[in-house]
Amino acid sequence: MSVVLEARGLTRVLPGPQPTTLVSDVDASFEAGSFTAITGPSGSGKSSLLYLLGLLDPPTRGDVLIEGVSTRPLDNEARGRIRLKHFGFVFQFHFLLRELSVLDNVTLPMRQLGRLSTAATRARAFDLLSSLDMAAEARKAPEELSGGQRQRVAIARALANDPRFVLADEPTGALDTKNGAAVFAIFRRLADESRTVIVVTHDEGLARLTQRAIHIVDGRVAT
Amino acid sequence: MTPLPLSIAFAHLRARKRQTAVSIGGVMLGVAIFIGIGGMMNGFHSYFLSQLVETNPHIVITDEIREAAPQPLALLHPDGAVEVRRVLPRDPVRGITGAAAILDALNAMDGVAAAPSLVGQIILRHAGRDYQITGIGVDAPREVRVTDIVHDMVEGSFDALASNPNGVLIGRQLAEKMGVALGDSVVAATTTGAQANLKIVGVFHTGIDAEDQYWGILPLARQQSMQGKPRVVNEIHIRLAEIARSIPFAQAIERRWGFKSAPWEESYARVLDVFALQDKIMFFTTAAILVVAGFGIFNVISTIIMEKSRDIAIMRSIGMPSADVLAIFVIEGMVVGVIGMILGWLAGWGLGALLHMVPAPTGNASDRLPVKLTSELFATASVIALLSAVGAAWLPARKAARADPLSIIRGAA
Numbered sequence: 001m002s003v004v005l006e007a008r009g010l011t012r013v014l015p016g017p018q019p020t021t022l023v024s025d026v027d028a029s030f031e032a033g034s035f036t037a038i039t040g041p042s043g044s045g046k047s048s049l050l051y052l053l054g055l056l057d058p059p060t061r062g063d064v065l066i067e068g069v070s071t072r073p074l075d076n077e078a079r080g081r082i083r084l085k086h087f088g089f090v091f092q093f094h095f096l097l098r099e100l101s102v103l104d105n106v107t108l109p110m111r112q113l114g115r116l117s118t119a120a121t122r123a124r125a126f127d128l129l130s131s132l133d134m135a136a137e138a139r140k141a142p143e144e145l146s147g148g149q150r151q152r153v154a155i156a157r158a159l160a161n162d163p164r165f166v167l168a169d170e171p172t173g174a175l176d177t178k179n180g181a182a183v184f185a186i187f188r189r190l191a192d193e194s195r196t197v198i199v200v201t202h203d204e205g206l207a208r209l210t211q212r213a214i215h216i217v218d219g220r221v222a223t
Numbered sequence: 224m225t226p227l228p229l230s231i232a233f234a235h236l237r238a239r240k241r242q243t244a245v246s247i248g249g250v251m252l253g254v255a256i257f258i259g260i261g262g263m264m265n266g267f268h269s270y271f272l273s274q275l276v277e278t279n280p281h282i283v284i285t286d287e288i289r290e291a292a293p294q295p296l297a298l299l300h301p302d303g304a305v306e307v308r309r310v311l312p313r314d315p316v317r318g319i320t321g322a323a324a325i326l327d328a329l330n331a332m333d334g335v336a337a338a339p340s341l342v343g344q345i346i347l348r349h350a351g352r353d354y355q356i357t358g359i360g361v362d363a364p365r366e367v368r369v370t371d372i373v374h375d376m377v378e379g380s381f382d383a384l385a386s387n388p389n390g391v392l393i394g395r396q397l398a399e400k401m402g403v404a405l406g407d408s409v410v411a412a413t414t415t416g417a418q419a420n421l422k423i424v425g426v427f428h429t430g431i432d433a434e435d436q437y438w439g440i441l442p443l444a445r446q447q448s449m450q451g452k453p454r455v456v457n458e459i460h461i462r463l464a465e466i467a468r469s470i471p472f473a474q475a476i477e478r479r480w481g482f483k484s485a486p487w488e489e490s491y492a493r494v495l496d497v498f499a500l501q502d503k504i505m506f507f508t509t510a511a512i513l514v515v516a517g518f519g520i521f522n523v524i525s526t527i528i529m530e531k532s533r534d535i536a537i538m539r540s541i542g543m544p545s546a547d548v549l550a551i552f553v554i555e556g557m558v559v560g561v562i563g564m565i566l567g568w569l570a571g572w573g574l575g576a577l578l579h580m581v582p583a584p585t586g587n588a589s590d591r592l593p594v595k596l597t598s599e600l601f602a603t604a605s606v607i608a609l610l611s612a613v614g615a616a617w618l619p620a621r622k623a624a625r626a627d628p629l630s631i632i633r634g635a636a
Contacts, residue, residue, distance in 0.1 A: 047633075056540055057629050077544050084542025091632060095537040099234035109541045111227045157541075169632075 002067075004196055005030040005165060009062035010052050012045075012219075022048035024219040025062070030198060032164070035191035037207035038200045040216035046200045047169050049216060053198060054087050054167040055079040084113055088158030092170035094150040096142040102129065102153050103138040109160040128156040132186065148179030155186055166190055168199045172206060184209050228547050231538075232554040235527050246523045247563040249516035250608050254567020257509040257604040258596065259574030264505050265600065266579075266593030268498050275494065276487050277371040278429045280338075280460035282473045283490065286319045287483040318455035325459060325480055334464030335472075338365035339456040341446045345439055347393075347421075348410040349401045356397065356439045358411075360446025361460075369462040372427055372440075378405045379425030384442050390424035394435030398426050411439075415451040510607050516563070517611035520556050525619040528552060535623050536631035549624035556616020557609070564608045568601055 010026040013019050023045045030036060030053075038046040051057040053064060055071055058079075063072045066086070071079065083089075088109075096105045106125040110116055116124065129135045132152040142150055151171060158166055168187065172180030184199075184206050191197045191211070199210065207213045215222040236243045291310040319325065322339055329337035338361065345358035363384040367373050373381040377395055384390050391411070393403075403409060405423055412418045421441060429435055447453050461476075463469060469486035476484040488495065528535070535548055575594045583590040 051629055051632075056632075080539070080542040080544055082542075083540065089540050091537075093533075095533055095632075097231070097234070097534050097537075099231075099238045104230075108227070108538070111230075112538075112541065112543055112547075 002032060003029040004032045004067055005053060006065040007053060010059050011061040012048055012052055012057060013060040021219055023052060026221055028214055030196050032196055033191055033194040035188060035197045035210045037210040037213040038198060038216060039202065039207045039213050044216045045219035046216045050167055050169055050198060050200045054089060055083055084109060085161060086164050088163035088166045090154050090158045090168040090171045092173040094154040096150060096153055098142055102140050102142065105153060106156045106160055108157060113161050128159055132156050148175055151175060151183055164195060166195050166197045170200055180206060228550040229554055232551045232558065236555055236558060242523045243559060246519045246559045249519040250560055250563025250612060251566040251570055253513035253516040254564050254604045254608050255570035255574050256512055258571025258600050259578060260505060260509055261600045262575040262594045262596040263578050263592060264501060265597060266595040269595050270593040274430050275491055278375060280369045281463045281466055281469045282461040282484055282486050284319065284459040284476060284482050284484045286457040288481055289483050318452065318457040319459060319482055322456040322459060329461060336368040336462045338362055338369045338460045339443060340458040340460055341443060341450060341452060341456055342458050343450040344414065346412045349403055354401055356437050358446055359438060359440045360443040361440055362443045369460040375427045375429045377426050377428045381425060383424035387422060387424050388442050388445055389419065389421050391421040392425040392427055392440040393423060394438055395426050395428040396435040413449045417449045417451060419449055513607045513611045517615035520559050520612050521615035524552050524556055524616045528619045528623045532631050535626055536628035539628035545624040549620045552620030552623055553613060553616050556612045560609045560612025564605050572596065
């Protein structure tokens, strides 16, 4: 398998009177279809590393390479365009838009990208919801769903533009064990579909379900 | 497909119906008041000006000369250091010289009517009291072609002047003050010592105090004899078919004959200045209402942005450009502004109609407050409303567009 995402000497320092180092000199590479967990104690910098890998945060030093191409020269808007096309994010809190229906929430990235027609956008959103057993809830408002269902809608939204990378930050943090395991099973399936899946979790049991775990301590790779 | 920022903007507004309605109401109120009050001001100005302009001649030539004639020394050395001080213009005490020729020339022009007049002070005596008025001697058949005062007659008639050499027309307020009525006789005197008995053959009401209290209109020949100025004319009244030509036409007359020729705009410059001042006060007062309405929009958009910071973060994280985030909230402000503006048009039109039903204090029971709604009023109100709405939305929207999504996502975790 080829390396599709790579961190080289990735460092993030929050400026201020007393600068805080979130991530320090991290090197890591991720292959297509890999399923990786980033683990570590609370405040160790695992989420910060995920945001750097997902181009949500610019590194202070170092670089993120996508298929060997540096992203360092890109400005905010260009990084946004890459996120829209190639990355799908799932956060601990679902962050669904309350005013929109489940279906409209899932169509959001597709409409932003504007690649598909209205009918094709809706059809794909239905397909994604069906694949996550959520088609019956398509017309509902997010408030009418349980926590596990909302997270599945958030996963459907993350997959809307058929991203090559799925990045999840504590996606099971607000779920019970059963729902957490179900969400991890979905990520496992996504990796089997050749997507590169990186999940931040502090749950060692769930981390064992991945192919590889990167342990972060004080912003550095420990294992 | 509806553009995404538009869909999200509408979704936000739908979710806050009450706040949105209050903001729309604010803009509507501002626009309605701007249009309604502006319409009333316009109507009042139009009414007042039409009263002034239609009652009076469009141009008045008087026996004054504005500028002194060029001095021979200055003419002889136009480039020399010549300065002749305290040169006064010629003072033609005997009125407008060659008035008959000027009148003939003016009346021969297309769309121009001219009539002679002699204006001078008169004292009317009645019941032991004196009333100083401005006596206006007119040639009645020709005067009716240059003023509309004939339509302001409430008793008697303007034509009676032509058949009654000792007739006089006075304003209703003066008649009431003197306690005289149609058919009564009054004694008239001038500073030359001349006296005559004048019979009131008509009473007019123009609605303008200065005319209704202090004007007496009498036959030209009678005024000339009382003022001791036989065959003298000190004013020529002109009416134009096209009132818009008054300024250039007056200038042309002055250039040709040298006498001061004042268009109505010059005669009523102070009135026009007051109107302009009133317009400015009205504009700023009512525009202030729209700006206050803008604060309402600012409040709503700011609240939505505060509540929606996580939504903004997630939209930015999936790659929505900051310009689209800005567009969402500016569209929200614009939607409030546009709906408020359209409702404001209707409410303003209704307010104008209501005001037009209120009786006007003109002394005539059938008169209503004059209201004139113009397209300029609607356009101005709309521009201010939209600028206010977009401006109010722009400030918080810009902040939202610049927000760092990560700090919000981190904060939520």
